[in-house]
Amino acid sequence: SEWRATLLVRETACLTREDRQRVDELVAGNLSALEQLGDRQLIARIKTLAYTLDPHSVVNRTAKATAERFVSCRPAPDTMTYVSALLPVAQGVGVYAALTREADRQRAAGDPRTKGQIMADTFVERTTGQARAEDVRIEVQLIMTDRTLLAGSAEPAVLPGYGMIPAQTARNLVRGGPDTQCTPGPDTQPDKTVHTWLRRLYTEPSTGQLVGMDSRARLVPSGLARFIAVRDQLCRMPWCGAPIRNYDHIRPFHEAGPTTADNLQGLCEACNQAKEAPGWKSTVVTEPPIQPHAREPLTLQPHTVETRTPTGHVYRSTAPPLPGTGHT
Numbered sequence: 001s002e003w004r005a006t007l008l009v010r011e012t013a014c015l016t017r018e019d020r021q022r023v024d025e026l027v028a029g030n031l032s033a034l035e036q037l038g039d040r041q042l043i044a045r046i047k048t049l050a051y052t053l054d055p056h057s058v059v060n061r062t063a064k065a066t067a068e069r070f071v072s073c074r075p076a077p078d079t080m081t082y083v084s085a086l087l088p089v090a091q092g093v094g095v096y097a098a099l100t101r102e103a104d105r106q107r108a109a110g111d112p113r114t115k116g117q118i119m120a121d122t123f124v125e126r127t128t129g130q131a132r133a134e135d136v137r138i139e140v141q142l143i144m145t146d147r148t149l150l151a152g153s154a155e156p157a158v159l160p161g162y163g164m165i166p167a168q169t170a171r172n173l174v175r176g177g178p179d180t181q182c183t184p185g186p187d188t189q190p191d192k193t194v195h196t197w198l199r200r201l202y203t204e205p206s207t208g209q210l211v212g213m214d215s216r217a218r219l220v221p222s223g224l225a226r227f228i229a230v231r232d233q234l235c236r237m238p239w240c241g242a243p244i245r246n247y248d249h250i251r252p253f254h255e256a257g258p259t260t261a262d263n264l265q266g267l268c269e270a271c272n273q274a275k276e277a278p279g280w281k282s283t284v285v286t287e288p289p290i291q292p293h294a295r296e297p298l299t300l301q302p303h304t305v306e307t308r309t310p311t312g313h314v315y316r317s318t319a320p321p322l323p324g325t326g327h328t
């Protein structure tokens with residue numbers, strides 16, 4: 001099938017043309033044997049042949065792949081998250097074996113949790129170094145309006161690094177209660193201590209801007225840096241969207257640009273360097289947008305930066321919408 005042909009190409013990509021043809025002959029030359037192999041067995045057979053024919057190129061490819069190891073975090077349904085790690089095979093198998101061993105040990109000692117639950121809890125405990133999975137001691141930033149926190153509004157909150165979370169889940173996080181929808185299940189213990197340190201950030205109702213902080217120093221204080229990271233979330237250069245690495249003075253410090261939330265923006269490494277090149281100019285846009293209906297109260301736009309490139313093109317970048325701004 002087309003899929004199996006893809007597998008053959010993928011697994012032999014590191015070999016020379018002659019070796020690829022040789023593997024193709026050996027694998028696909030005997031059709032009746034080929035039809036008896038499942039996809040996994042087929043991959044194993046191709047790999048065995050590739051290792052045998054050219055062990056050197058496979059080792060080189062492995063070294064390159066090892067350099068590309070990483071950990072990622074992405075949203076899953078029902079306010080869950082996938083944390084994935086791409087690891088060299090021995091380490092990955094080692095992680096999984098360690099979690100399985102611990103789950104088996106605790107199950108044998110009478111732990112009522114399922115094997116999957118114990119493995120997940122152990123994963124959290126050993127990664128964060130805390131005694132129990134539910135004792136989240138790292139700082140979790142949570143952006144919500146006062147209406148969501150105090151008045152039971154259904155307006156969702158934002159958890160930077162994750163995205164939107166339901167209002168009730170946000171309230172439960174703040175209360176330090178179980179992270180569930182109001183209905184405690186049989187395995188939630190109401191008396192458990194939760195050390196969630198939530199940095200609660202409110203959006204100002206009339207402007208939808210986060211409330212700012214000022215500093216006289218050129219170096220951005222960590223509190224202000226965190227604030228910019230929450231407001232901007234990703235590199236502010238239009239269409240970039242890379243993770244923030246630098247906090248940039250929009251009007252440069254040597255031109256008396258202040259170290260304030262207004263005059264700072266989060267940029268990635270590449271965009272920060274590009275902006276420092278001759279011919280680039282950035283300014284903070286302060287005028288309010290035109291009001292379509294004069295009777296409506298005046299609303300200010302979110303933090304906006306105008307960037308002029310050496311070619312004379314002008315681009316505007318607006319901080320992403322936050323709870324309470326009506327954009328969400």
Ligand SMILES: [Zn+2]
Nearest residue numbers: 235240268271
């Ligand atoms: Zn960028």
